[in-house]
């Protein structure tokens with residue numbers, strides 16, 4: 284499929300709902316990924332509004348806060364999500380019994396940890412769901428890499444990546460949650476990131 288990226292990004296790059304409708308209108312196999320971080324209900328609401336049965340992919344690394352697990356259940360129920368949960372091949376208990384607690388960022392074992400709890404499960408999710416369109420809630424303010432992104436891009440495998448909320452602020456996201464009666468959760472941690480504004484590799488690899 285040939286897409287005029289420059290035109291789409293110019294015409295719809297700042298129109299989140301318009302971009303979602305355009306991407307769904309392509310009629311291709313589509314997924315949305317979520318980690319249930321703050322404001323995730325926005326992308327999930329916006330995409331399921333256009334395509335209620337879209338597969339929602341979550342790699343549950345096993346290290347989420349109790350609040351995040353409760354938030355995941357609440358949003359899934361409220362929006363009737365078709366949630367596909369991908370777990371690492373080893374449980375957290377198994378890993379910690381033989382390797383100890385989460386390795387720090389400067390620990391040489393940290394890369395293998397990220398591969399095990401996030402990247403391998405995502406590669407498996409991509410193989411099993413075989414999408415042509417991938418929605419995320421990436422935001423330009425997340426990292427320097429994302430600040431340079433376009434809302435629509437095509438990766439080397441031909442996967443169309445759509446980030447409708449790229450240019451949204453927290454204030455915009457908050458207002459959307461209020462307008463649509465959506466829950467939120469700020470008690471979120473990602474064990475593959477020691478700090479904010481770090482890329483863990485998922486979006487660099489895909």
Ligand SMILES: Nc1ncnc2c1ncn2[C@@H]1O[C@H](COP(=O)(O)OS(=O)(=O)O)[C@@H](OP(=O)(O)O)[C@H]1O
Nearest residue numbers: 316317318340341342419420421482483484485486
């Ligand atoms: N665990 C897990 N499960 C499913 N999807 C995930 C996961 N981690 C990252 N992502 C997807 O990547 C988007 C950016 O998340 P992060 O900045 O937290 O992480 S990452 O550095 O990209 O891995 C993230 O953005 P959101 O759409 O805001 O959730 C997801 O689309």
